[in-house]
Amino acid sequence: MDPDFSRLDEFLDERGLDGxxxxxxxxxxxxxxxxxxxxxxxxxxxxxxxxxxxxxSSLEYGRAKRESRADAxxxxxxxxxxxxxxxxxxxAAQQLVRAEFLADLGCxxxxxxxxxxxxxxxxxxxxxxxxxxxxxNVVMDIRATKTDxxxxxxxxxxxxxxxxxxxxxxxxxxxxxxxxxxHHDGEPLTSEFVQQEIEIELLRHGCALDDTxxxxxxxAADPHDRGSGPLAAxxxxxxxxxxxxxxxxYHADMTRTFLNGEAxxxxxxxxxxxxxxxxxxxxxxxxxxxxxEVNQAVVDVYDDHGFPTIFTDPETETxxxxxxxxxxxxxxxxxxxxxxxxxxxxxxxxxxxEPGLYDPDVGGVRIEDIIVVTEDGYENxxxxxxxxx
Amino acid sequence: MDPDFSRLDEFLDERGLDGxxxxxxxxxxxxxxxxxxxxxxxxxxxxxxxxxxxxxSSLEYGRAKRESRADAxxxxxxxxxxxxxxxxxxxAAQQLVRAEFLADLGCxxxxxxxxxxxxxxxxxxxxxxxxxxxxxNVVMDIRATKTDxxxxxxxxxxxxxxxxxxxxxxxxxxxxxxxxxxHHDGEPLTSEFVQQEIEIELLRHGCALDDTxxxxxxxAADPHDRGSGPLAAxxxxxxxxxxxxxxxxYHADMTRTFLNGEAxxxxxxxxxxxxxxxxxxxxxxxxxxxxxEVNQAVVDVYDDHGFPTIFTDPETETxxxxxxxxxxxxxxxxxxxxxxxxxxxxxxxxxxxEPGLYDPDVGGVRIEDIIVVTEDGYENxxxxxxxxx
Numbered sequence: 192m193d194p195d196f197s198r199l200d201e202f203l204d205e206r207g208l209d210g211x212x213x214x215x216x217x218x219x220x221x222x223x224x225x226x227x228x229x230x231x232x233x234x235x236x237x238x239x240x241x242x243x244x245x246x247x248s249s250l251e252y253g254r255a256k257r258e259s260r261a262d263a264x265x266x267x268x269x270x271x272x273x274x275x276x277x278x279x280x281x282x283a284a285q286q287l288v289r290a291e292f293l294a295d296l297g298c299x300x301x302x303x304x305x306x307x308x309x310x311x312x313x314x315x316x317x318x319x320x321x322x323x324x325x326x327x328n329v330v331m332d333i334r335a336t337k338t339d340x341x342x343x344x345x346x347x348x349x350x351x352x353x354x355x356x357x358x359x360x361x362x363x364x365x366x367x368x369x370x371x372x373x374h375h376d377g378e379p380l381t382s383e384f385v386q387q388e389i390e391i392e393l394l395r396h397g398c399a400l401d402d403t404x405x406x407x408x409x410x411a412a413d414p415h416d417r418g419s420g421p422l423a424a425x426x427x428x429x430x431x432x433x434x435x436x437x438x439x440x441y442h443a444d445m446t447r448t449f450l451n452g453e454a455x456x457x458x459x460x461x462x463x464x465x466x467x468x469x470x471x472x473x474x475x476x477x478x479x480x481x482x483x484e485v486n487q488a489v490v491d492v493y494d495d496h497g498f499p500t501i502f503t504d505p506e507t508e509t510x511x512x513x514x515x516x517x518x519x520x521x522x523x524x525x526x527x528x529x530x531x532x533x534x535x536x537x538x539x540x541x542x543x544x545e546p547g548l549y550d551p552d553v554g555g556v557r558i559e560d561i562i563v564v565t566e567d568g569y570e571n572x573x574x575x576x577x578x579x580x
Numbered sequence: 581m582d583p584d585f586s587r588l589d590e591f592l593d594e595r596g597l598d599g600x601x602x603x604x605x606x607x608x609x610x611x612x613x614x615x616x617x618x619x620x621x622x623x624x625x626x627x628x629x630x631x632x633x634x635x636x637s638s639l640e641y642g643r644a645k646r647e648s649r650a651d652a653x654x655x656x657x658x659x660x661x662x663x664x665x666x667x668x669x670x671x672a673a674q675q676l677v678r679a680e681f682l683a684d685l686g687c688x689x690x691x692x693x694x695x696x697x698x699x700x701x702x703x704x705x706x707x708x709x710x711x712x713x714x715x716x717n718v719v720m721d722i723r724a725t726k727t728d729x730x731x732x733x734x735x736x737x738x739x740x741x742x743x744x745x746x747x748x749x750x751x752x753x754x755x756x757x758x759x760x761x762x763h764h765d766g767e768p769l770t771s772e773f774v775q776q777e778i779e780i781e782l783l784r785h786g787c788a789l790d791d792t793x794x795x796x797x798x799x800a801a802d803p804h805d806r807g808s809g810p811l812a813a814x815x816x817x818x819x820x821x822x823x824x825x826x827x828x829x830y831h832a833d834m835t836r837t838f839l840n841g842e843a844x845x846x847x848x849x850x851x852x853x854x855x856x857x858x859x860x861x862x863x864x865x866x867x868x869x870x871x872x873e874v875n876q877a878v879v880d881v882y883d884d885h886g887f888p889t890i891f892t893d894p895e896t897e898t899x900x901x902x903x904x905x906x907x908x909x910x911x912x913x914x915x916x917x918x919x920x921x922x923x924x925x926x927x928x929x930x931x932x933x934e935p936g937l938y939d940p941d942v943g944g945v946r947i948e949d950i951i952v953v954t955e956d957g958y959e960n961x962x963x964x965x966x967x968x969x
Contacts, residue, residue, distance in 0.1 A: 268894040309701040310694025505657040
């Protein structure tokens with residue numbers, strides 16, 4: 192099923208632009224979404240309301256013709272590249288070919304995303320093509336609303352995620368504390384070992400992975416620390432898994448926090464307040480509510496319990512020091528933003544809700560579910576118990 | 581050990597520019613190399629001969645201070661971001677902060693790589709910062725010459741690669757042909773299963789992976805087809821593995837072609853000519869020789885044996901349809917280019933040599949070694965037998 196590009200057509204019409212251009216590799220999900228094609232090396236492409244065109248390398252030409260939804264697949268040799276290269280050098284020759292390719296597709300003016308390469312933009316401008324930066328990221332915004340098929344892709348990735356989380360929980364809960372250090376099969380249980388077992392489980396479920404966070408103790412107080420070394424008893428261990436299904440290329444995202452041993456009063460309070468913040472945010476979610484309002488629900492719970500947040504004190508390095516959530520799809524972090532300034536939620540948005548508290552003296556706790564926004568609330572795509580000890 | 585940035589200092593001095601700016605996530609190896617820091621979400625940074633600065637999100641601020649080699653780590657709140665945001669909106673506020681951050685580091689003019697985001701470039705220009713595109717990619721060129729430490733990182737990744745290749749070879753060679761289809765444990769042996777076993781082996785050796793190619797028969801005739809479905813007897817299977825060591829973030833890269841069954845005369849000829857092309861290229865490699873000359877050595881072998889190449893016939897879709905090789909380091913594809921127009925090789929360049937032949941009617945063969953260029957030849961980092969059957 193092709194995505195619905197009518198909003199992109201409207202966008203181009205409103206701005207009086209002929210097309211929307213891309214120049215990137217398959218890490219650019221807007222390009223992947225619009226052309227139905229990705230390649231490990233950057234290629235140039237343009238969408239117009241009449242036709243989508245790809246300028247492929249010789250290496251990718253055949254696959255682009257077979258796999259993409261482009262109406263026109265061209266390659267450098269279609270534009271006398273070797274002659275142009277001999278005369279102007281490789282960079283200038285590429286720019287000339289891109290300009291000719293755009294002219295072929297009737298494009299004298301294009302919108303580009305804000306991350307479009309400035310080298311290509313300046314080159315096109317030199318050739319007389321008007322290049323306008325689309326600061327609103329219209330393609331990203333179109334991508335944010337998922338079709339039922341895309342939601343199924345996220346659900347499939349989330350099932351793999353749950354299997355991997357179960358493996359991590361089994362390792363952590365089943366470990367034997369020896370002198371305060373968790374042991375597995377007589378060896379200290381390390382973050383790296385748990386990460387590896389998670390990743391093997393994900394591979395077996397058809398998922399690739401970016402990174403996995405298994406961070407205990409003070410490491411868990413830094414939300415982006417992946418974690419390393421032996422895990423300790425009586426400490427909170429954050430496990431954050433965000434796999435990508437290899438076939439569909441859609442992500443899932445979930446976090447749980449586990450503790451093997453005795454939870455202190457502080458740990459218990461942090462966990463309970465964070466679970467309360469999760470439910471407070473979920474209670475607010477429905478189409479029409481803003482990401483800012485959902486974020487505020489979390490901030491209010493933490494604030495009521497005396498915890499600092501970056502939204503009440505921008506300088507704080509402890510407490511709730513990130514946003515409540517983000518969209519998930521072809522990118523693991525995409526629109527909408529569930530944060531200060533976050534826009535209105537629409538039915539079909541797939542988002543995370545992930546409150547957390549951090550302080551090197553206590554450790555870290557984070558609980559994250561992935562949900563799909565509906566007209567009158569949400570459907571929780573997460574099927575995994577919330578329990579510290 | 582910090583990289584040697586004296587050539588970057590010279591570059592800035594020659595162009596009369598104050599600094600070199602970046603705005604990207606950790607997929608940008610120039611940024612990673614220059615600042616010693618990467619993050620999953622884009623951040624802004626600048627190198628100057630006097631100091632390197634990072635403008636981090638609150639989430640990454642602590643880690644950037646600890647892990648990067650930046651002299652100045654700032655965050656949005658150091659520049660009254662909330663007030664600017666309330667007055668100008670989030671995008672404009674970010675641009676104002678970036679301009680102030682650059683002014684703090686004494687930068688009125690910056691070079692940027694050609695893939696620098698045009699939105700950020702246009703925004704800086706609006707704030708009076710001169711932004712010049714460095715089409716020569718000076719940082720990528722500096723990165724191409726590896727230190728001994730970097731070569732050790734590649735070597736470590738290559739040892740993991742060889743373990744994974746051995747697992748793939750064991751599966752393919754050990755499979756039982758049943759009605760022309762390879763079987764393992766009574767089930768058809770699929771590309772996906774071999775890929776999964778390769779990736780598990782890589783994970784166990786501390787490597788992440790991008791993708792792995794296990795492509796047989798006509799699939800192998802498309803150099804970028806990852807391969808899928810059951811593998812057949814008497815067909816050539818290309819196995820191309822390019823892992824990234826998780827700790828060092830350096831890659832390795834190797835390809836072998838295996839056949840379980842009876843090789844036809846054509847398959848045998850293709851394999852032998854390709855092995856001959858590999859050795860012809862290796863014989864040419866030493867510091868001072870150009871990438872173009874190494875590529876030509878491969879083209880000459882194929883041409884002598886009557887095979888088409890894109891260098892002798894740009895329109896061909898069969899024969900030798902890609903370049904001879906590329907640099908390998910933080911990126912799996914980086915400088916130098918071992919192709920038409922490829923520049924002079926320097927001692928310390930880590931490159932692949934990967935001739936191959938492709939035709940849907942025959943299949944595909946590719947043999948790839950990874951080597952380090954030395955003053956008087958090369959050191960082969962690959963320790964893996966070359967054998968079809």
